[in-house]
Amino acid sequence: xxxxxxxxxxxxxxxxxxxxxxxxxxxxxxxxxxxxxxxxxxxxxxxxxxxxxxxxxxxxxxxxxxxxxxxxxxxxxxxxxxxxxxxxxxxxxxxxxxxxxxxxxxxxxxxxxxxxxxxxxxxxxxxxxxxxxxxxxxxxxxxxxxxxxxxxxxxxxxxxxxxxxxxxxxxxxxxxxxxxxxxxxxxxxxxxxxxxxxxxxxxxxxxxxxxxxxxxxxxxxxxxxxxxxxxxxxxxxxxxxxxxxxxxxxxxxxxxxxxxxxxxxxxxxxxxxxxxxxxxxxxxxxxxxxxxxxxxxxxxxxxxxxxxxxxxxxxxxxxxxxxxxxxxxxxxxxxxxxxxxxxxxxxxxxxxxxxxxxxxxxxxxxxxxxxxxxxxxxxxxxxxxxxxxxxxxxxxxxxxxxxxxxxxxxxxxxxxxxxxxxxxxxxxxxxxxxxxxxxxxxxxxxxxxxxxxxxxxxxxxxxxxxxxxxxxxxxxxxxxxxxxxxxxxxxxxxxxxxxxxxxxxxxxxxxxxxxxxxxxxxxxxxxxxxxxxxxxxxxxxxxxxxxxxxxxxxxxxx
Amino acid sequence: xxxxxxxxxxxxxxxxxxxxxxxxxxxxxxxxxxxxxxxxxxxxxxxxxxxxxxxxxxxxxxxxxxxxxxxxxxxxxxxxxxxxxxxxxxxxxxxxxxxxxxxxxxxxxxxxxxxxxxxxxxxxxxxxxxxxxxxxxxxxxxxxxxxxxxxxxxxxxxxxxxxxxxxxxxxxxxxxxxxxxxxxxxxxxxxxxxxxxxxxxxxxxxxxxxxxxxxxxxxxxxxxxxxxxxxxxxxxxxxxxxxxxxxxxxxxxxxxxxxxxxxxxxxxxxxxxxxxxxxxxxxxxxxxxxxxxxxxxxxxxxxxxxxxxxxxxxxxxxxxxxxxxxxxxxxxxxxxxxxxxxxxxxxxxx
Numbered sequence: 001x002x003x004x005x006x007x008x009x010x011x012x013x014x015x016x017x018x019x020x021x022x023x024x025x026x027x028x029x030x031x032x033x034x035x036x037x038x039x040x041x042x043x044x045x046x047x048x049x050x051x052x053x054x055x056x057x058x059x060x061x062x063x064x065x066x067x068x069x070x071x072x073x074x075x076x077x078x079x080x081x082x083x084x085x086x087x088x089x090x091x092x093x094x095x096x097x098x099x100x101x102x103x104x105x106x107x108x109x110x111x112x113x114x115x116x117x118x119x120x121x122x123x124x125x126x127x128x129x130x131x132x133x134x135x136x137x138x139x140x141x142x143x144x145x146x147x148x149x150x151x152x153x154x155x156x157x158x159x160x161x162x163x164x165x166x167x168x169x170x171x172x173x174x175x176x177x178x179x180x181x182x183x184x185x186x187x188x189x190x191x192x193x194x195x196x197x198x199x200x201x202x203x204x205x206x207x208x209x210x211x212x213x214x215x216x217x218x219x220x221x222x223x224x225x226x227x228x229x230x231x232x233x234x235x236x237x238x239x240x241x242x243x244x245x246x247x248x249x250x251x252x253x254x255x256x257x258x259x260x261x262x263x264x265x266x267x268x269x270x271x272x273x274x275x276x277x278x279x280x281x282x283x284x285x286x287x288x289x290x291x292x293x294x295x296x297x298x299x300x301x302x303x304x305x306x307x308x309x310x311x312x313x314x315x316x317x318x319x320x321x322x323x324x325x326x327x328x329x330x331x332x333x334x335x336x337x338x339x340x341x342x343x344x345x346x347x348x349x350x351x352x353x354x355x356x357x358x359x360x361x362x363x364x365x366x367x368x369x370x371x372x373x374x375x376x377x378x379x380x381x382x383x384x385x386x387x388x389x390x391x392x393x394x395x396x397x398x399x400x401x402x403x404x405x406x407x408x409x410x411x412x413x414x415x416x417x418x419x420x421x422x423x424x425x426x427x428x429x430x431x432x433x434x435x436x437x438x439x440x441x442x443x444x445x446x447x448x449x450x451x452x453x454x455x456x457x458x459x460x461x462x463x464x465x466x467x468x469x470x471x472x473x474x475x476x477x478x479x480x481x482x483x484x485x486x487x488x489x490x491x492x493x494x495x496x497x498x499x500x501x502x503x504x505x506x507x508x509x510x511x512x513x514x515x516x517x518x519x520x521x522x523x524x525x526x527x528x529x530x531x532x533x534x535x536x537x538x539x540x541x542x543x544x545x546x547x548x549x550x551x552x553x554x555x556x557x558x
Numbered sequence: 559x560x561x562x563x564x565x566x567x568x569x570x571x572x573x574x575x576x577x578x579x580x581x582x583x584x585x586x587x588x589x590x591x592x593x594x595x596x597x598x599x600x601x602x603x604x605x606x607x608x609x610x611x612x613x614x615x616x617x618x619x620x621x622x623x624x625x626x627x628x629x630x631x632x633x634x635x636x637x638x639x640x641x642x643x644x645x646x647x648x649x650x651x652x653x654x655x656x657x658x659x660x661x662x663x664x665x666x667x668x669x670x671x672x673x674x675x676x677x678x679x680x681x682x683x684x685x686x687x688x689x690x691x692x693x694x695x696x697x698x699x700x701x702x703x704x705x706x707x708x709x710x711x712x713x714x715x716x717x718x719x720x721x722x723x724x725x726x727x728x729x730x731x732x733x734x735x736x737x738x739x740x741x742x743x744x745x746x747x748x749x750x751x752x753x754x755x756x757x758x759x760x761x762x763x764x765x766x767x768x769x770x771x772x773x774x775x776x777x778x779x780x781x782x783x784x785x786x787x788x789x790x791x792x793x794x795x796x797x798x799x800x801x802x803x804x805x806x807x808x809x810x811x812x813x814x815x816x817x818x819x820x821x822x823x824x825x826x827x828x829x830x831x832x833x834x835x836x837x838x839x840x841x842x843x844x845x846x847x848x849x850x851x852x853x854x855x856x857x858x859x860x861x862x863x864x865x866x867x868x869x870x871x872x873x874x875x876x877x878x879x880x881x882x883x884x885x886x887x888x889x890x891x892x893x894x895x896x897x898x899x900x901x902x903x904x905x906x907x908x
C-alpha cells in the first residue's frame with residue numbers, strides 16, 4: 001500500500017495483439033458483408049456489424065465458428081450513437097473470444113434482436129433497453145426488466161435527468177394464461193416478493209393448474225441498487241473495489257472483488273506479484289466454500305421446511321470460514337480485501353496461528369462433508385425429492401448462458417479457473433467437478449464436491465505460503481495513485497465466481513473513472529433458465545429448483 | 559374401570575349419581591383436565607419444541623427469561639394475545655372466524671375418552687376408539703374452512719393439500735387401529751389398555767409387557783407414520799410448507815386466531831400421541847404404584863412428541879404427489895396386509 005506513489009510502467013497499450021488462437025481474418029471473411037469494420041478490444045477483436053444483420057452474424061459465429069456462449073451483452077450510449085456489444089465465447093475454450101458490436105444512431109436506436117440465436121439475449125437485451133434505451137427489433141418481449149414498468153427514461157442514457165424524482169404506479173398482475181382453458185382453469189400465484197423461499201426479493205409470477213406449474217416468469221429488479229452507475233462514478237484505484245462485495249453478498253465477496261481486480265488490472269496492465277496471487281487464491285477459495293455452504297444450507301431449507309439440522313450445520317461450518325476470513329480481512333462479509341495489483345495487507349500475525357486455524361478447518365472438513373452426505377444425499381426421501389426434478393440439459397443450459405455449478409451439474413465442463421487461468425490456479429492440483437444429472441440433486445452434489453476441491457486448493461496455498469521466503473512476500477505491485485487508462489480502451493474479463501462466470505466490461509474514456517461499467521452476473525443468466533426447468537413441475541419442485549440455482553438477488557439485480 | 563366423574567360421585571356417597579351431579583362433576587373434571595392439558599402441552603409444547611429443535615440443530619434457543627427460558631412461555635402468550643387481529647378484505651365471514659376454533663375443539667373432544675391413568679378419564683364409551691377418530695377428523699373441516707375463507711391462494715392450496723392428506727392417511731390409520739381391536743376384542747379404550755397389562759415374555763429380571771407395540775411392532779410403525787401425516791409433521795408437513803406455500807391454511811390468520819390454530823395443531827400432536835400410547839404403549843401402564851399412571855402417560859406422549867420434532871429437524875418434506883403415493887399405494891396396502899395377518903393369527907391362536 002505504502003509503496004505505490006511512483007508511477008509504474010503501464011504506458012504501452014496493447015492495441016492489436018491477437019488473442020488466443022482465434023483467426024479473426026477468417027471470421028471476418030465468414031461474416032462477409034455484415035461486417036462494417038473491425039475494432040480491437042483488449043480481450044478480443046470486435047466486428048462492427050450492421051444493425052439489421054445481427055442475427056446473421058451471431059448465428060454464423062455460433063454455428064460455423066463454434067462460439068456457442070453469449071456471455072454478455074453490454075449496451076452504452078456515445079455522444080453520437082448507441083452501441084450493443086455481444087461478448088461471445090466458446091464453452092470448450094473460453095479464451096477464444098470475439099465481440100460483435102452493433103452501433104445504432106441516436107435518433108433511431110433500433111437494432112435486430114439476438115434472442116432467436118441465443119435465448120439468453122432475451123434478458124440481456126431487456127436490460128439494455130431498460131437502462132440504456134436501445135430498441136431491439138424482433139425481440140419477443142421487450143419490456144423493462146430491472147426498473148418498474150412505468151418508469152420514465154433510461155437511467156444510463158446521456159440525457160437522463162437523475163435529479164428528477166419519479167412516482168411509480170403499480171398494477172395488479174394478470175394471469176397470462178387466464179383465457180387458456182385447454183386443460184382446466186388456471187390460477188396466478190405471486191410467489192414473492194415476500195416469500196420465505198425466494199432467497200431475497202424475487203417475484204415469481206406463477207401460473208398454476210392445481211399444483212402444477214404451467215408458466216413461471218421471474219420478475220426481478222427489487223434489489224436494483226444502480227451498482228453499475230455507482231461504479232461509473234468511482235475512480236479505478238480505490239473507489240470501486242468496495243462495491244463488488246455487495247453484488248453476491250452470500251459470503252462470496254473476494255470472488256467478486258477479483259472480477260473487478262482482474263478486469264482493471266488487464267485494462268491498466270498491472271502485474272500482480274506471485275505471493276499476492278497465492279493469497280488471493282486462498283482467500284477466494286475460502287469465500288467459495290462459505291458461499292457453497294450457504295447454498296447448501298438454504299437449498300435444504302427449501303426441501304426440509306423449517307430451520308432444520310442441516311441448515312444449522314451448514315451455518316456452523318460456514319461460521320468457521322467466516323472467522324478465518326475475519327482474521328484475514330478484518331471483515332465478516334464486506335471484505336474489501338483485494339487491491340489493484342495485490343491485496344490490502346499480508347496474512348495476520350502471528351502467521352503460525354493463522355495457518356493453524358486454516359489447517360484445523362481443513363482437517364475437520366472431510367468429517368463434516370461425510371455428515372452432510374449422511375444427512376442429505378444418502379437420505380431416500382431427499383433423493384425422492386431431488387433426483388429427476390428441475391432438469392436442465394446441457395443444450396438448454398448453453399442457450400441460456402448458464403455457468404458455474406449449475407452448468408457443471410448439467411455436464412458442461414466449464415470452469416474459468418482452469419479454462420481461462422488467472423491467479424495461481426494453473427500451478428495447483430485440483431479438479432473441475434462435473435455431473436451429468438442436470439437435476440437438483442446433481443447441482444447439490446457438484447457444490448458439495450467443489451467444497452472439497454476448494455479445500456484442496458487452500459491446503460496447497462497454505463503450504464506454499466508457509467514456505468514462502470520472508471523477504472519475497474510482496475503483497476502489492478507498484479500501481480500509480482491515479483489510473484488513467486487509454487481513451488476508448490475496451491475490455492471484458494470474467495472470473496469464476498461462486499455462482500458462475502462473473503464478468504465485467506469496462507470502457508475507458510481516458511479519465512480516472514470508467515465511462516461504462518457493465519457487470520455480467522452469473523445469477524442473472526442462471527435465473528433466466530428457471531422457467532425451462534420448472535414448467536410442468538409441481539410447486540415444491542419449483543421452489544427446490546430455485547434453491548438449487550443458488551441465486552443471490554443482490555447479484556441478479558445489481 | 560370407572561370414569562373419573564363416576565368415581566368421584568361414588569366417593570361422595572352416591573351409589574348412582576343423579577344426572578345434575580354427573581353433569582357438574584364432568585364439567586369440573588373436564589375443566590381441570592383441559593387446563594392441565596393446555597398448560598402442559600400446548601404452552602410447554604412450543605417451548606419444548608424450540609429447545610428440542612435447538613438441541614437437534616446445534617443451537618441454544620431461548621435462555622433469557624428464567625431458567626432455560628421457561629418464562630418465555632408467558633411472554634409468548636402475552637405477545638400473541640396482544641397482537642393486532644388482521645382480517646383480510648376478501649375473507650368470508652363468519653367462516654373465517656369459526657375455523658380457528660374447530661381445530662383445538664376437535665382435539666379436546668378426543669381427549670375426553672383417553673384413559674390418562676391415575677383414574678383420570680372423562681368418559682368411557684363402548685365405541686371409544688371410533689369416537690376418537692371421528693372427532694379428530696373434524697379438524698379437517700377447520701382447515702378447509704379456514705383455508706377457503708381466507709381468500710388467499712396459498713391458503714387454498716394449503717387446505718386442499720391438508721384434506722388430501724387427511725383422507726389418504728385416515729384410512730391406513732383406522733385400519734391399523736382395527737388390527738389392535740382384533741387383538742383386544744373391544745373398542746372401549748379402557749379395555750384396550752387393560753388388555754395390554756400382561757407380560758409378553760420374561761427375559762430374566764426384565765419382563766416385557768404385552769403392549770401391542772411389542773406384540774405387533776409392524777402395526778406400531780404403520781400407525782406412527784400415518785399419525786405423522788395426520789398431524790401434518792415432517793415429512794408430511796405439506797399443508798403448511800412455509801417454504802412453498804408460506805403457511806398454507808394459516809397464512810392469513812393472526813393474533814388470537816393464529817394462536818387457536820397453533821394450539822389446535824399442538825393438541826392434535828398430543829392427541830395422536832395419546833391414541834398411539836393407548837393402543838400400542840399400554841396407556842398409562844408403567845412400573846410403580848397405579849397413581850403414577852398419569853406420569854407414565856405424560857412421559858409416553860412426550861416421547862412421541864419428541865419423535866415428531868426429531869423428524870421435523872432431520873427429515874425432508876415430500877411432495878404432494880409423493881405423499882399421496884405413499885399413502886394410497888404404500889401404507890394402505892400394508893395396513894390391510896397387517897389387518898388380515900392379525901385376523902388370521904388371532905383366529906388361529908384364539
